[in-house]
Amino acid sequence: DGSLTGYISSPCLLGFIILNPRLVVLAAELVASSAMRPNQSVSNNEIQGCCVRHEVECFYDRTDRCKSLRPNVTNVLDSVLHQAGTAAGQTAAHNSIHTEELMPLISTESRDRRYLELRLLHLWTTEVCQTLPGCYDPQNLRIWSRDVPKIALDYEPLLTAIFSISLLYMVFSHSQIGIPEAELFAYRARYFEATLRHHRKALGSMDHRTANAAGFTSIILIFDAFASLRERWMQPTHPSMPYKPPTAWLQMCRGVRNVVALGLDMMGEDSDSSLSIIAKGASPFVDPDTIYSEANRAKFAHLLPANANTPLDDLDYEAYATAVAYIGSVAAAKEAGEEHPKISRRLAIFPIILHDRFLTLLDMLSPRAMVILAHYFALLYTLDGLWWVGNCPEKEIEAVKANLGSEWLGMMEWPLKILRDRGRASAGGDDEK
Structure with missing residues (x-):
């Protein structure tokens, strides 16, 4: 359909919360029947043809199992990877460092480069x-x-991805160890660009031997995308410029998830690979019967359009309802006393489960979609000590509020209350000091 992927509502938790391999479908567009929209089907011949092209054994011989043929994975990722690389480069430029000045360190063998990379690898494993x-x-x-x-060590894109995300951690956790912040951002831009370039090339020949490494690389890119939301607010903004929701971040998450889906399928559900082990332990967090229950949808039902007086097609309603139900499931888990690490795990799924149409609505600056997104960021804001979150939820919520008409501000009451409560708690803590 020309979009990044079709909508996948079956369990999908990339990396930290990964696809359940029993429900993994071949390629991005081969979707479990439970996730298909009405009147969508694909023939067995089409399914088998996809398997032949990818030189994998076909297990999908049942009707109504899959959608349409998936587009080439590397083509799917081209635009989102380009956007991500551009964003990293802009942050480096904003910090007044030209990455070309650091080329000798990154592109040639040197003691400084070896020392930096050893430190980054150590930081990755220990922190x-x-x-x-x-x-x-x-x-x-x-x-x-x-x-x-x-x-x-046997898959360079994964190694440079580790270096890139560790550099971001070094900046945001204030572990610069004597290296100026601007230089760290510039190094990060170079390693990130190298990751995207080499990973895209490697995806063209991905098979069961490289699927494990390619999957972990894609997972780190998603985590990197979360962390890079902080960079978004480090660049200058102008009051006259309208708010642009972070759709590039959402597209990045949804685009690279398909690499993991395909990789898990290539390795098979009985694989003992590290990627498969993580996947098999994630199913309790992605039970669709629980997540998309009426109770979870009802929790923020006021965010959904009232069908009686709001003309809306079924696809738009489905996009809104899916996002609202998932946010409701996270809020319910939090109210039930679930530990913060598990809540953060749930919140990391959100960009992955979104309906394609929801991203389109955000691009169209739909007020309802922006309000729903603000509720997600409000939940993210309640978690303490996440270096990859920082103050970006506060910035996103305030920006959404500033760009809404007065008739929508009533729906922002809950996110704004979260900001006020957290602000008072922080002020109280400062007074005690």
Whole structure:
């Protein structure tokens, strides 16, 4: 259909919360029947043809199992990877460092480069991994801190992705160790660009032997996309410029998720790969019967249009309802006393489960879509100590409010209350000091 992917509502938690391999579909567009919209189907011949092109055994011989043929994965990712690389470069430029000045360090062998990369790898294994959603589980932490670095030694895009995200961590956790912040951002831009370039090239020949590494690289790119939201607010803004929702971030998450889906399928559901192990442990967080229950949808039902007086097609309503139900499920888990690490794991899923149409509505600056997004950021804002979040939820919520008409401000009451309550709590803490 020309979009990044068709809508996938089956379990999909990239990396820290990854696709359940039993429900994984071949390629991006082969969707489990439970996720298909009415009147969509695909023939067995089409399914089998897709398998032949990718030189994998076909297990999808049932009708109504899949949608249409998926587009080439590398083509799907081209635009979002370009956007992500451009954003990283703009941040480096804003910090007044020309990345060309650092080319000798990045592109040639040197003592400084070896020292920097060793430090970054050490930082990854000892600190960064512990901050990933899902790494409160000892098995997940062991995979990320021990298995992934070893896998990266044979897959350069994964190695440079580790360096890139570790540089962001170094900046946002104030661990610069004597290197100016502007230089760190410039190094990060170079490593990030190298990751995108080499990863895209490698995807063209991905098979079951490289699927594990390609999957972890894509996962880190999604985590990187979360962290880069902080960079978005470090660049100058002008009051006269309208708010632009972070759709590039959402598209990045939804685009690279399909690499993981395809990789898991290539390896098979009985695989003992590190990627599959993480996937198999994620199913409790992605049970669609629980997440999309009427109770979860009802929690923020006031955000949904009243069909009686609001003309809306079914696709728009489905897009809004899916997002509202998921946000409701996270709020319900939080009210039930679930620990913050698990809540952060749930929140990391949000960009992945969104309906394609919801992203389109955000691009169209739909007030309702922006209000729903503000509720997501309000939940994210309630979590303490997440370096990859920082103050970006506050910035996003305030920007949404500033760009809404007065008739929509009533729906912003809950996110704004979260900001006020957190602000008072912070002020109280400062007074006690």
